[in-house]
Amino acid sequence: MGSVTPLIAIIEQLKKQGREVAVLFVGTSRGPERRVIAHCGYRFVSIASGKLRKYVSIHNVFTPFGVAIGCIQSLLLVWKEKPDIILTAGSFVAVPVAWAGKILHVPVLVHQQDIHKGLANRLMERYASKITVTFQETLHEFENTKTVWTGNPVRPILLEARAHDAISRFSLSAQKKTLLVVGGGTGSVWINHFISDHINKILEHCQVIHVTGQGKEEYHGDVPDYHVYEFLEYNDMALAYAVSDAVVCRAGLSTITELSQLSKPAIVIPMPESHQEDNAAYLWQKKAAVVLDQNDVSWEKFSKALEKVLINQQDRLELSKAISDLTPKDATEKATLVVEEMLGLVDAQ
Structure with a gap:
């Protein structure tokens, strides 16, 4: 889902600036x-898709068929819709589009979120009119004449x-x-289990908002101060970020960017x-978060990490500051400007 968030951000910024925008998202039926x-x-609109896995899998046998069908569907879709621009942030379903x-x-804009480009963006680089990247360190991985750090x-x-x-x-306590x-x-599932298994110890220090993920088992019972949700719409997710003193999360780039923007x-x-x-x-490397290895996490290690992010004021x-310094605060405006330049709405800088 992280590949959708920056695209929605650009669309909302265009609307905020008074641009009229008609939007069609292309994805998979189960995404x-x-x-x-x-x-x-x-x-x-959903289309067929294929994902090339780096490990041996029977699913790799069917990948070429999914890609071929997706290419035909994409060609017909783009011909029918006649879009002014195509935006993508690195998903495999975007490759045929x-x-x-x-x-x-x-014109195609490819946005690179992660610190290193993945296979989808490697494939799409040749089709891109412009490429935007999250990190300045990533610029050298793409053709410099069409790549912009935003x-x-x-x-x-x-x-x-x-x-x-x-x-x-x-329903939190202030x-x-x-x-x-x-x-x-x-x-x-792993984070859900770990938090559920140790929730009573965690609640000695704080109250918890736990977003388990769509289709995942809910871990709630009748535990006071433990607020469990399978899914939060983005406006509620923004509220959850706003009230949180610290966050436990994966390392997807959309999540990291949100942490950086909010200095969490x-x-x-x-x-x-x-x-x-x-x-x-x-x-x-940037000392911007407490990073734990899932294969080596114990309660003792997690407890020490929790003390750093939640209790020790100097560590907090x-x-x-370190995570706040990771990403530009005007990234949405910069990326939106690239789109406007590609559409000829403003002069290229």
Whole structure:
């Protein structure tokens, strides 16, 4: 779902600036982003998709067929809709759409969120008219003549939410610290289990808002100060961020960007054997979060991390400043300007 968030942020910024925008999102039929897009009121079309896994899997046998069908569907869709521009932030379902855009002479903007480019963006780089990147360190991985460092766009509502509104929304105590636990758009079974197993110890220090993820088992019972939700719409998620004193999360770039924009101390547990490990390593290098290895987490290690992000004021201040410095605060405006330049709405800088 993280690949959708920066695109919605750009659309909302265009509207905020008075631009008339008609939007069509293309995704997969079972993608978690579908609910978010529907809540925003945008049109949605699903196409076939294939994902090339780095490990041996029977699913890799069927990938070429999914890609071929997706290419045909994308070509017909782009020809029918005649879009002015195609925006993508690195999902595999976007590869055939970007290819169709190149074939039919529609400008394509590819946004690179993670610290290192993934396979989807490697494939789409040749189709891109422009490429935007979250981190300055990533610029060298793409063709420099069409790559721009913008940072990662965030939705305006994230910065507008207020803690006092969240207290009533989630029935929280204004006198207690709040820990937000979130496992990404699809949730994290491992994080859910770990928090549930140790919730009584955690509640000795704070109250907890726990977003388990769509379709994941809910861990609630009748535990006071433990507020569990399968899913939060983005306006509620913004409130949860606003009221939180610290966050436990995966290392998806949309989440990291939100933490950076809000200067939130965080315990980051990357998904093993994924691009998130590179993102988490970057955070660790910058001393911008407490990074834990899922395969090596004990209650003792988590407890020490919790003390740093929630209790020790000096540690909290240092982590807050370090993560705040990670990404530009005007990323949404910069990325939106690139789109306006591509559409000929403003002169190129």
